[in-house]
Amino acid sequence: MKVIARLLYPFSLLYGGVMRVRNTLYDQNFLKSNHFTVPVISIGNLTVGGTGKTPHVEYLLRLLNHKKTATLSRGYKRKIKGYILADASASAESLGDEPYQYYLDYPQVTVAVSEDRALGIKNLLDQKPDLDVIVLDDAFQHRGVTPSLNILLTDYARLFYQDLVLPAGRLREFPAGANRADVIIVTKCPEFIANAEMQKIKKLAVSYAQKEIPVFFTRYQYGNLVPCIAKQPVSNQILVITAIANAKPLIGYLQDQGYQVLHHYQFPDHHAFTKSDLKKIFADWQRYSQNNPVTIITTRKDAVKLANLITAPNWQNVPLFYLPIKVAFIKDQEDFDALILNHIANQSKPENN
Numbered sequence: 001m002k003v004i005a006r007l008l009y010p011f012s013l014l015y016g017g018v019m020r021v022r023n024t025l026y027d028q029n030f031l032k033s034n035h036f037t038v039p040v041i042s043i044g045n046l047t048v049g050g051t052g053k054t055p056h057v058e059y060l061l062r063l064l065n066h067k068k069t070a071t072l073s074r075g076y077k078r079k080i081k082g083y084i085l086a087d088a089s090a091s092a093e094s095l096g097d098e099p100y101q102y103y104l105d106y107p108q109v110t111v112a113v114s115e116d117r118a119l120g121i122k123n124l125l126d127q128k129p130d131l132d133v134i135v136l137d138d139a140f141q142h143r144g145v146t147p148s149l150n151i152l153l154t155d156y157a158r159l160f161y162q163d164l165v166l167p168a169g170r171l172r173e174f175p176a177g178a179n180r181a182d183v184i185i186v187t188k189c190p191e192f193i194a195n196a197e198m199q200k201i202k203k204l205a206v207s208y209a210q211k212e213i214p215v216f217f218t219r220y221q222y223g224n225l226v227p228c229i230a231k232q233p234v235s236n237q238i239l240v241i242t243a244i245a246n247a248k249p250l251i252g253y254l255q256d257q258g259y260q261v262l263h264h265y266q267f268p269d270h271h272a273f274t275k276s277d278l279k280k281i282f283a284d285w286q287r288y289s290q291n292n293p294v295t296i297i298t299t300r301k302d303a304v305k306l307a308n309l310i311t312a313p314n315w316q317n318v319p320l321f322y323l324p325i326k327v328a329f330i331k332d333q334e335d336f337d338a339l340i341l342n343h344i345a346n347q348s349k350p351e352n353n
Helices: 004-028 053-063 097-106 117-127 177-180 195-206 249-254 276-290 300-309 333-347
Strands: 039-045 068-073 110-113 133-137 151-157 183-187 215-222 239-243 260-266 297-301 320-325 326-329
Touching: 004 183, 053 097, 053 133, 053 151, 053 177, 053 183, 053 326, 053 333, 068 117, 097 110, 097 300, 110 333, 117 133, 151 177, 183 195, 195 215, 215 249, 239 276, 239 300, 249 260, 260 276, 260 297, 276 297, 276 300, 297 300, 300 320, 320 333, 326 333
Parallel strands: 039 133, 039 151, 068 110, 068 133, 151 183, 183 215, 239 260, 239 297, 297 320
Antiparallel strands: 215 326
């Protein structure tokens, strides 16, 4: 244990103890948790940020494209509070960056945000009573709702059972919280991972969870660059803009693809970009481009927030692209898909059968 973590460890025990008491109160029904007749699938983690929730939510939205699906998020760092059902007036400011991304990229999906997930589900069902399934984004610690299926994500590079509780580590609660999970997904795995290593991780993860819980392994799969403004040639010299929890895999991928990263504008996760931010980036792009063409690359989540700021005339010829990202299963994708679809079929309301 590092020196700083050792010093902070007593506070971690205190924080973890408080969370354990809270969980016990829910487990013993002293605190109310709401159940719903519609299937509710939660995707979350034990860690603060960076386990890949958004791409995994999107995987479910694509898998369920033939269902009447809704997604409900808290809407982290949005400027408007309360329950909101996304419509044509929606923006990243009103919904939060990730829900707005779902709204733009999955028009067949009903998107809503609410700090109170139980109230959010009730409102969703009042407005959309024929929903087949609701996907909860980042709700593993939101005990006010008992999902019908609880999916726990853990980062391959920082497995939950190797971490410490805040502030010494990044866990939101003790690793034993994994016992609430119905499925565990180890995310951001390398493309090639030995079966023996997967079995070792599975054995250790399951030791904190329910017996026979299914454990899956996924990795990131990047797509082709998509222009945010006008389509321009892509240079191998790039500037990178990110406001995500962990940009290391993205930067590593770009470098492996032969790009030279001249500068990485690394903002905090969910950062709300300002005109001042864009002014600096534009000035830097002009300076870097004096001798050789330079391309700017960002993430899909960040491109959503940048959209309203790059409408100025000076940005119209800037080669700004976003890099799409999806999750790919290392193995057993068919088993995971069948698990989700069978769960919905078994949990559906009688009138939907």
